[in-house]
Amino acid sequence: NLTRLGERHLVWQAPDEGPFSRQVWAPELHLLDGRWHIYFAASDGKNRNHLTYVLRSRNEDPLGKYDLHGPLQTGDRTSENLWAIDMTPLTHKGELYALWSGWDRPDSDRQFLYIARMESPTKLATRRVRLCDNLDYLWERTEPPPKGRGLNEAPQVLTQGDRLFVTYSCAASWLPSYKLGLLELVGDNPLDPASWQKRKGSIFQSTSETFGVGHSCFVKSPDGSEWWQVFHSKRDRSPGWRRTIFAQPFKWSRDGRPLLGRPMAPTLPFPRPAGEKDSLLKLPYSSDLSSDHSFFGHPQFYRSEGQSLTLGSSPEHPVNEFRAGEKILLNGMLPNDFTASVTMNFNRVREGRGSGILFRSTAPSVGFDAARGYFVGIKPSQNTVLLGKMDGSTWQELTRRAVTVDVSRDHQLSVSAEGSRFTVSLNGSLLFTHQDGTYKSGTLGLRVTDIPTTFSNLRITASP
Structure with missing residues (x-):
């Protein structure tokens, strides 16, 4: 598909020094x-x-x-x-x-x-x-x-x-x-x-x-x-x-x-290239967090290592960098009803606006809140788990729950979607349920907002 970057492959690397280094x-x-x-x-x-x-x-x-x-x-x-x-x-x-x-x-x-x-x-x-x-x-x-x-x-x-x-x-x-x-x-x-x-x-x-x-x-x-x-x-x-x-x-x-016309606005959704095809992920599904998604953000803030993925970690030698709410979206579409969970580690960083799961997401692009769909995330700076939705350019919070977030340990965040009803859990404990019918279908992804986060164990199952 023209609008998906696919898996990255290293075919040549510049030497440490010399005329083309x-x-x-x-x-x-x-x-x-x-x-x-x-x-x-x-x-x-x-x-x-x-x-x-x-x-x-x-x-x-x-x-x-x-x-x-x-x-x-x-x-x-x-x-x-x-x-x-x-x-x-x-x-x-x-x-x-x-x-x-x-x-x-x-x-x-x-x-x-x-x-x-x-x-x-x-x-x-x-x-x-x-x-x-x-x-x-x-x-x-x-x-x-x-x-x-x-x-x-x-x-x-x-x-x-x-x-x-x-x-x-x-x-x-x-x-x-x-x-x-x-x-x-x-x-x-x-x-x-x-x-x-x-x-x-x-x-x-x-x-x-x-x-x-x-x-x-x-x-x-x-x-x-x-x-x-x-x-x-x-x-x-x-x-x-x-x-x-x-x-x-x-x-x-x-x-x-x-x-050529005029450049389109960054957040304006329009039909994808003719002939692009979507595949439906077969559940249960476990992501390798390396080859099954597209990344939206500056590539210096993306690092895939084995079975884990770190988004938002500042590079040692940044070049023309910018922050944009770095995110990935799975290349396959999800059934409308599902349960998704992921393990998150904040690398001992508390400041930032949070990280978590995007779901029923469509029309992604580079930028803060530049997608349509829902987001459920952990915000360590406020000891909060929150749920909200985006329309491609703006954020609307739906609900939140106070929790204690230890940034030195792993946390498992989970969301279940059944129709317009969402259930959110943290480390195996139910936090809240909420209903909203704005978005009914899409794919799933992960996002960080100004806080380096390592993700692992992304799993999706059919809703019970």
Whole structure:
């Protein structure tokens, strides 16, 4: 399913030191010549040394082993290499090309779009050619005039019929002004700048709710009937790279131009990609807490270890981190009536807004209360177990019960759902029952809110 991340697999890890040990940026996965290729940029920790590398799979398995190639020769002469990021392949009339964003000369910090023909998916065959200026229009500036400068990056290929487009990101990735521009191949030779035409206006830009949008890629729905755009957007308006992934459908004009529309609001539910299928979990069910769910939050606050899962634990060396009520949702749907229990340990931390079980949950996304459904959790800071519901953006408490929470030990939280009646227990003792009929179906998950929690022994059975 396009809207579920699935199980994570480690296919390559940067070395502890060296020219590609730090600042690994913008990986892209492509199937070329029967092998999978991951294009990415990396450096030694200094941005001025960013170059492009490619991993090539040893067989047809995208989750198997890869070999590293590069850096690719993205300079103007064999004797030098130049800053290059965001490489993506382009195939046209049987020839393979590479597109990327690079500096025009060493240390210039001026980003333009470049193209070269490829000898193979791991080697360039020609010197680079600059496709266009990075400041043909004022909206390409990083900031409004008189400030700012031109900046083009993140090229992505999009085809429809016999028309070939390249979207690109411009303005400033660290500001809300980030947006998409569009190039179209109108001539015969992709290596000739005169063969490309730039659209006069941005084709996708920020709204008041979803801003800093860019680096889009384009895929079809599972049944092939819809086109979807996957892009990232900023979490806040302050300068920086705290971002999350969005996906939304788009259309084509009658003459074959992409119509991307406007970025949707983060909490707005809309139909999932056509052809996505839900499976129903067969009860009784025991989760391995590693491969059966999707995670919503910053990945630095997710740690799966054996049969346990820790959410919300601060990383030792955080990068562009943000907190968002980290949660997981099981990939299968649950029967409407069930009993679920999980073991929780707060790692001796008392402060925070609590952790617990999400149930009858749908429409999840990254963010506090960004799901529809119910939540029952333990709040150690107030020695409380509480039950509430969410509509995708807001929280409404339904009831609570005072308890004594020892943050140095494990606790077993349990909830039973039978129709509109919910029964909540802690460590085998009944706490309360409550009735609410707002949500009748969905899946189950786990959530933390500003308190590191280790979960284990997640089990679901049919209600008696």
